[in-house]
Amino acid sequence: MRVVIVGAAGRMGCAILDELDQSCGISLAGAIDRDADASRGITTDLEAALRNADVMIDFSSPTSTAANLAACAHHDVAALVGTTGLGDDAERAASAASARVPVLIAANTSLGVTLLTELVRTAAFSLPADFDIEITEGHHRYKKDAPSGTALALGRAAAEGRGRDLESVRGVPREGGAQRKSGEIGFSVIRAGDLVGEHIVMFVGTGERLTLGHQATDRIIFARGALKAASWLVGRVPGRYRMVDVLGLKTKG
Numbered sequence: 001m002r003v004v005i006v007g008a009a010g011r012m013g014c015a016i017l018d019e020l021d022q023s024c025g026i027s028l029a030g031a032i033d034r035d036a037d038a039s040r041g042i043t044t045d046l047e048a049a050l051r052n053a054d055v056m057i058d059f060s061s062p063t064s065t066a067a068n069l070a071a072c073a074h075h076d077v078a079a080l081v082g083t084t085g086l087g088d089d090a091e092r093a094a095s096a097a098s099a100r101v102p103v104l105i106a107a108n109t110s111l112g113v114t115l116l117t118e119l120v121r122t123a124a125f126s127l128p129a130d131f132d133i134e135i136t137e138g139h140h141r142y143k144k145d146a147p148s149g150t151a152l153a154l155g156r157a158a159a160e161g162r163g164r165d166l167e168s169v170r171g172v173p174r175e176g177g178a179q180r181k182s183g184e185i186g187f188s189v190i191r192a193g194d195l196v197g198e199h200i201v202m203f204v205g206t207g208e209r210l211t212l213g214h215q216a217t218d219r220i221i222f223a224r225g226a227l228k229a230a231s232w233l234v235g236r237v238p239g240r241y242r243m244v245d246v247l248g249l250k251t252k253g
Contacts, residue, residue, distance in 0.1 A: 124161025
Protein backbone atom coordinates (compact mmCIF):
# COMPACT_ATOMS: atom_id res chain seq x y z
CA MET A 1 0.00 0.00 0.00
CA ARG A 2 1.30 3.42 -0.97
CA VAL A 3 0.08 6.24 1.25
CA VAL A 4 0.17 10.04 1.06
CA ILE A 5 0.18 11.85 4.42
CA VAL A 6 -1.38 15.33 4.30
CA GLY A 7 -0.58 17.50 7.29
CA ALA A 8 2.72 15.67 7.65
CA ALA A 9 4.30 18.36 9.84
CA GLY A 10 1.49 18.36 12.41
CA ARG A 11 1.14 16.27 15.56
CA MET A 12 -0.82 13.50 13.90
CA GLY A 13 1.16 13.63 10.69
CA CYS A 14 4.42 13.13 12.57
CA ALA A 15 2.91 10.27 14.59
CA ILE A 16 1.76 8.51 11.41
CA LEU A 17 5.15 8.95 9.77
CA ASP A 18 6.82 7.45 12.86
CA GLU A 19 4.43 4.50 12.88
CA LEU A 20 4.88 4.06 9.13
CA ASP A 21 8.56 3.27 9.73
CA GLN A 22 7.48 0.28 11.87
CA SER A 23 4.82 -1.00 9.44
CA CYS A 24 5.34 -3.77 6.91
CA GLY A 25 3.73 -3.56 3.50
CA ILE A 26 3.12 0.19 3.66
CA SER A 27 5.29 2.69 1.80
CA LEU A 28 5.23 6.49 1.74
CA ALA A 29 4.14 7.98 -1.58
CA GLY A 30 4.38 11.55 -0.31
CA ALA A 31 4.46 13.76 2.78
CA ILE A 32 2.47 16.96 2.23
CA ASP A 33 2.12 20.12 4.27
CA ARG A 34 1.40 23.79 3.58
CA ASP A 35 5.07 24.61 4.21
CA ALA A 36 7.63 22.53 2.34
CA ASP A 37 10.61 21.14 4.26
CA ALA A 38 13.13 19.48 1.95
CA SER A 39 15.22 18.22 4.88
CA ARG A 40 12.26 16.10 6.03
CA GLY A 41 10.98 15.21 2.57
CA ILE A 42 7.85 17.33 2.98
CA THR A 43 6.46 19.06 -0.11
CA THR A 44 3.36 21.07 -1.03
CA ASP A 45 2.62 19.16 -4.27
CA LEU A 46 -0.32 16.90 -3.43
CA GLU A 47 -1.19 16.29 -7.07
CA ALA A 48 2.24 14.82 -7.82
CA ALA A 49 2.15 12.59 -4.74
CA LEU A 50 -1.32 11.23 -5.55
CA ARG A 51 -0.18 9.98 -8.97
CA ASN A 52 1.73 7.18 -7.22
CA ALA A 53 -0.58 6.54 -4.26
CA ASP A 54 -3.30 4.10 -3.24
CA VAL A 55 -4.70 6.12 -0.34
CA MET A 56 -4.49 9.59 1.23
CA ILE A 57 -4.54 10.13 4.99
CA ASP A 58 -5.51 13.73 5.72
CA PHE A 59 -4.86 15.33 9.13
CA SER A 60 -4.42 18.88 7.90
CA SER A 61 -6.82 21.84 8.04
CA PRO A 62 -10.61 22.06 7.59
CA THR A 63 -10.02 24.75 4.96
CA SER A 64 -8.08 22.38 2.71
CA THR A 65 -10.06 19.15 3.13
CA ALA A 66 -12.54 19.80 0.31
CA ALA A 67 -9.75 20.42 -2.22
CA ASN A 68 -7.83 17.37 -0.99
CA LEU A 69 -10.89 15.14 -1.45
CA ALA A 70 -11.46 16.50 -4.95
CA ALA A 71 -7.83 15.73 -5.81
CA CYS A 72 -8.24 12.15 -4.57
CA ALA A 73 -11.32 11.67 -6.73
CA HIS A 74 -9.47 13.02 -9.75
CA HIS A 75 -6.59 10.57 -9.27
CA ASP A 76 -8.77 7.60 -8.17
CA VAL A 77 -7.12 7.48 -4.74
CA ALA A 78 -8.98 6.33 -1.61
CA ALA A 79 -9.33 9.00 1.08
CA LEU A 80 -9.21 8.80 4.86
CA VAL A 81 -9.88 12.14 6.58
CA GLY A 82 -9.17 12.56 10.29
CA THR A 83 -9.31 16.36 10.28
CA THR A 84 -11.97 17.73 12.64
CA GLY A 85 -14.01 20.93 12.55
CA LEU A 86 -15.11 20.30 8.96
CA GLY A 87 -17.69 22.53 7.32
CA ASP A 88 -20.42 21.97 4.75
CA ASP A 89 -17.94 22.36 1.88
CA ALA A 90 -15.99 19.32 3.06
CA GLU A 91 -19.19 17.29 3.39
CA ARG A 92 -20.20 18.19 -0.15
CA ALA A 93 -16.72 17.31 -1.41
CA ALA A 94 -16.84 13.97 0.43
CA SER A 95 -20.19 13.12 -1.14
CA ALA A 96 -18.90 14.01 -4.60
CA ALA A 97 -15.63 12.12 -4.16
CA SER A 98 -17.38 9.01 -2.82
CA ALA A 99 -19.02 8.54 -6.22
CA ARG A 100 -15.57 7.70 -7.59
CA VAL A 101 -13.45 6.49 -4.67
CA PRO A 102 -13.92 5.04 -1.16
CA VAL A 103 -14.04 7.84 1.44
CA LEU A 104 -13.84 7.51 5.23
CA ILE A 105 -14.18 10.55 7.49
CA ALA A 106 -13.43 9.85 11.15
CA ALA A 107 -13.45 12.31 14.02
CA ASN A 108 -11.26 9.79 15.87
CA THR A 109 -9.25 6.89 14.42
CA SER A 110 -8.73 5.11 17.74
CA LEU A 111 -10.11 1.57 17.66
CA GLY A 112 -11.14 1.95 21.31
CA VAL A 113 -13.11 5.12 20.61
CA THR A 114 -14.78 3.41 17.67
CA LEU A 115 -16.03 0.69 20.01
CA LEU A 116 -17.00 3.31 22.63
CA THR A 117 -19.16 5.10 20.06
CA GLU A 118 -21.13 1.94 19.37
CA LEU A 119 -21.47 1.17 23.09
CA VAL A 120 -22.90 4.67 23.58
CA ARG A 121 -25.35 4.14 20.74
CA THR A 122 -26.50 0.83 22.25
CA ALA A 123 -26.81 2.31 25.77
CA ALA A 124 -28.91 5.21 24.50
CA PHE A 125 -31.12 2.78 22.59
CA SER A 126 -31.53 0.45 25.57
CA LEU A 127 -31.93 2.78 28.55
CA PRO A 128 -35.14 4.70 29.35
CA ALA A 129 -35.39 8.24 28.02
CA ASP A 130 -35.38 9.68 31.54
CA PHE A 131 -31.66 8.86 31.86
CA ASP A 132 -29.81 12.17 31.33
CA ILE A 133 -26.79 12.08 29.00
CA GLU A 134 -23.68 14.16 29.69
CA ILE A 135 -20.46 14.07 27.67
CA THR A 136 -17.14 15.39 29.04
CA GLU A 137 -14.01 15.68 26.91
CA GLY A 138 -10.48 16.88 27.60
CA HIS A 139 -7.61 17.76 25.26
CA HIS A 140 -4.34 19.70 25.25
CA ARG A 141 -4.34 23.45 25.67
CA TYR A 142 -3.73 24.12 21.95
CA LYS A 143 -6.77 22.31 20.54
CA LYS A 144 -9.00 24.82 18.78
CA ASP A 145 -12.37 23.17 18.22
CA ALA A 146 -14.68 22.59 21.17
CA PRO A 147 -16.46 20.34 21.79
CA SER A 148 -14.06 17.99 20.04
CA GLY A 149 -15.08 16.13 16.90
CA THR A 150 -15.01 12.92 18.92
CA ALA A 151 -17.34 14.33 21.59
CA LEU A 152 -19.79 15.43 18.90
CA ALA A 153 -19.58 11.98 17.28
CA LEU A 154 -20.41 10.42 20.65
CA GLY A 155 -23.29 12.85 20.99
CA ARG A 156 -24.59 11.93 17.54
CA ALA A 157 -24.40 8.24 18.44
CA ALA A 158 -26.37 8.85 21.64
CA ALA A 159 -28.97 10.92 19.79
CA GLU A 160 -29.30 8.32 17.04
CA GLY A 161 -29.76 5.62 19.66
CA ARG A 162 -32.81 7.55 20.83
CA GLY A 163 -34.02 8.16 17.31
CA ARG A 164 -33.17 11.85 17.36
CA ASP A 165 -30.92 14.29 15.52
CA LEU A 166 -28.15 15.71 17.72
CA GLU A 167 -28.89 19.33 16.89
CA SER A 168 -32.45 18.92 18.16
CA VAL A 169 -31.28 17.72 21.59
CA ARG A 170 -27.84 19.32 21.98
CA GLY A 171 -27.67 21.24 25.22
CA VAL A 172 -26.30 24.78 25.49
CA PRO A 173 -23.79 25.80 28.20
CA ARG A 174 -25.69 26.11 31.46
CA GLU A 175 -24.84 29.33 33.30
CA GLY A 176 -26.51 31.38 35.98
CA GLY A 177 -28.58 28.52 37.32
CA ALA A 178 -30.14 27.56 33.97
CA GLN A 179 -32.10 24.34 34.42
CA ARG A 180 -31.46 21.24 32.36
CA LYS A 181 -34.01 20.64 29.60
CA SER A 182 -35.63 17.24 29.33
CA GLY A 183 -33.94 14.94 26.82
CA GLU A 184 -30.98 17.20 26.09
CA ILE A 185 -27.42 15.91 25.64
CA GLY A 186 -24.94 18.07 27.53
CA PHE A 187 -21.28 18.74 26.74
CA SER A 188 -18.42 19.81 29.01
CA VAL A 189 -14.98 20.79 27.70
CA ILE A 190 -11.53 20.68 29.32
CA ARG A 191 -8.45 22.25 27.70
CA ALA A 192 -5.31 21.77 29.78
CA GLY A 193 -1.64 20.87 29.55
CA ASP A 194 -0.74 18.04 27.23
CA LEU A 195 -3.88 15.92 27.53
CA VAL A 196 -3.95 13.61 24.51
CA GLY A 197 -7.66 12.85 24.64
CA GLU A 198 -10.21 11.87 27.28
CA HIS A 199 -13.91 11.21 26.68
CA ILE A 200 -16.54 10.23 29.24
CA VAL A 201 -20.24 9.63 28.55
CA MET A 202 -22.56 9.42 31.56
CA PHE A 203 -26.10 8.06 31.51
CA VAL A 204 -27.55 9.30 34.79
CA GLY A 205 -30.86 8.05 36.11
CA THR A 206 -32.46 8.31 39.53
CA GLY A 207 -30.38 6.22 41.90
CA GLU A 208 -27.94 4.87 39.32
CA ARG A 209 -25.38 5.96 36.74
CA LEU A 210 -23.73 4.22 33.80
CA THR A 211 -20.33 5.63 32.78
CA LEU A 212 -18.60 4.78 29.51
CA GLY A 213 -15.22 6.28 28.68
CA HIS A 214 -11.91 6.20 26.88
CA GLN A 215 -8.54 7.70 27.77
CA ALA A 216 -5.72 8.10 25.28
CA THR A 217 -2.22 8.34 26.75
CA ASP A 218 -0.21 8.26 23.52
CA ARG A 219 -1.06 9.81 20.15
CA ILE A 220 0.38 6.73 18.44
CA ILE A 221 -2.94 4.90 18.92
CA PHE A 222 -4.58 7.30 16.47
CA ALA A 223 -1.76 6.74 13.98
CA ARG A 224 -2.13 2.97 14.22
CA GLY A 225 -5.88 3.21 13.80
CA ALA A 226 -5.50 5.52 10.80
CA LEU A 227 -3.09 3.14 9.07
CA LYS A 228 -5.35 0.15 9.80
CA ALA A 229 -8.35 2.02 8.38
CA ALA A 230 -6.38 3.19 5.34
CA SER A 231 -5.25 -0.38 4.60
CA TRP A 232 -8.84 -1.58 4.94
CA LEU A 233 -10.11 1.20 2.64
CA VAL A 234 -7.82 0.40 -0.30
CA GLY A 235 -9.64 -1.74 -2.84
CA ARG A 236 -13.14 -1.02 -1.53
CA VAL A 237 -15.86 0.04 -3.94
CA PRO A 238 -16.57 3.79 -4.10
CA GLY A 239 -18.77 5.05 -1.28
CA ARG A 240 -18.84 6.45 2.24
CA TYR A 241 -17.42 4.38 5.09
CA ARG A 242 -16.96 4.73 8.86
CA MET A 243 -14.48 3.44 11.41
CA VAL A 244 -17.17 1.05 12.62
CA ASP A 245 -17.03 -0.60 9.19
CA VAL A 246 -13.31 -1.19 9.64
CA LEU A 247 -14.00 -3.14 12.82
CA GLY A 248 -17.05 -4.86 11.36
CA LEU A 249 -19.28 -3.77 14.26
CA LYS A 250 -23.07 -3.82 14.09
CA THR A 251 -25.10 -2.53 17.02
CA LYS A 252 -28.64 -1.43 17.72
CA GLY A 253 -29.84 2.12 17.47
